[in-house]
Amino acid sequence: MKKGFVRFDYFLDQLESLLQQSCVDENPAWWLYKNNARTPLFMLESLCRIYMTVLEKKPFQKLQDQFKALEDALGRVDMYDGFANEFSQKPAIDVHAKEYFYKKTELHVDRLNEMLLKEGWLGAGGKRLKKIRKKLNQIDWIKDKKEIKAIHFLFETSVEEIKTFFEKNKNGFTDLEDQLHELRRMLRWLSINGHALRGAVQLMDTGFKSGLTMNYITEAVEQSPYNKLPEAAENRYVLLLDKTIFLTMSGLIDQLGTLKDSGLRILLLAEAVQQSRQLNSNLALLGAYELLGIDEDGLQKILTNATNACKPFFNEELLDKLVLGVGTTTEN
Numbered sequence: 321m322k323k324g325f326v327r328f329d330y331f332l333d334q335l336e337s338l339l340q341q342s343c344v345d346e347n348p349a350w351w352l353y354k355n356n357a358r359t360p361l362f363m364l365e366s367l368c369r370i371y372m373t374v375l376e377k378k379p380f381q382k383l384q385d386q387f388k389a390l391e392d393a394l395g396r397v398d399m400y401d402g403f404a405n406e407f408s409q410k411p412a413i414d415v416h417a418k419e420y421f422y423k424k425t426e427l428h429v430d431r432l433n434e435m436l437l438k439e440g441w442l443g444a445g446g447k448r449l450k451k452i453r454k455k456l457n458q459i460d461w462i463k464d465k466k467e468i469k470a471i472h473f474l475f476e477t478s479v480e481e482i483k484t485f486f487e488k489n490k491n492g493f494t495d496l497e498d499q500l501h502e503l504r505r506m507l508r509w510l511s512i513n514g515h516a517l518r519g520a521v522q523l524m525d526t527g528f529k530s531g532l533t534m535n536y537i538t539e540a541v542e543q544s545p546y547n548k549l550p551e552a553a554e555n556r557y558v559l560l561l562d563k564t565i566f567l568t569m570s571g572l573i574d575q576l577g578t579l580k581d582s583g584l585r586i587l588l589l590a591e592a593v594q595q596s597r598q599l600n601s602n603l604a605l606l607g608a609y610e611l612l613g614i615d616e617d618g619l620q621k622i623l624t625n626a627t628n629a630c631k632p633f634f635n636e637e638l639l640d641k642l643v644l645g646v647g648t649t650t651e652n
Contacts, residue, residue, distance in 0.1 A: 322461035349432035361391035366516035416596035468557040504576040523563035536571025560644040
């Protein structure tokens with residue numbers, strides 16, 4: 321069986337198990353959210369993104385759309401529930417704003433439950449997963465050596481796209497979603513791809529040293545399971561990434577994630593204030609700043625801090641040193 325199919329099947333099995341277990345619960349959407357169903361969906365989406373380039377776009381684009389729709393729905397539940405819990409602990413935030421987040425959470429849970437049934441993720445036989453496996457069985461998978469060369473090209477192309485994206489925005493981010501969050505997503509896919517490929521990507525300690533990496537590689541970054549890629553196992557040909565650069569990139573991803581969440585906290589609270597107080601968007605934003613006890617240039621400070629977090633990483637051209645090339649494993 322070709323490794324491409326095996327990789328998909330590994331995460332489809334995880335997703336199928338979660339979906340089956342969720343059916344026993346009276347609220348499948350909430351159960352899936354609480355049991356981390358987003359992780360296998362991220363991996364499946366990653367594989368689709370990879371094989372759209374390595375093989376052909378059309379079949380994998382359709383699959384990606386399906387996985388992404390489900391993951392996005394779970395993400396919305398996660399976002400509103402997370403802030404509902406956070407704001408519930410803040411006496412300064414009025415009850416109407418808090419209620420807004422609880423209602424939003426319930427709304428997106430209901431929508432997810434509808435999607436699960438309508439799209440065939442749940443129910444007798446799990447029709448959606450059967451269709452997906454059938455489609456994957458029809459793919460003309462390529463041999464390992466040719467595949468790893470294509471994956472190598474994909475990673476190098478992704479690096480260039482990320483560098484170009486930051487170059488366009490290096491004078492300062494002005495938008496939370498389209499700039500800060502988008503750059504973080506682009507970097508994060510490189511990391512997720514390494515996990516999704518189930519051993520076909522390996523980290524190599526080249527001895528690279530830079531005082532700059534200390535600003536990014538914290539103990540939490542070093543110990544994170546997300547920064548430990550699967551062993552090569554049966555993969556004879558592997559893509560090699562520099563371990564220190566990979567961890568440095570992961571540290572930057574974490575920093576950008578914290579800043580993104582800080583900005584999202586402001587914008588979503590402003591959304592709640594606007595609805596509960598019937599204010600225009602500008603006054604609602606001012607209201608959010610006041611409730612959070614931060615200056616009125618808080619969002620701009622976040623964007624500036626994000627730009628400053630990125631500059632050393634990109635100025636030292638660390639991404640250029642990330643992808644080392646294709647290697648072989650001695651065990652296979």
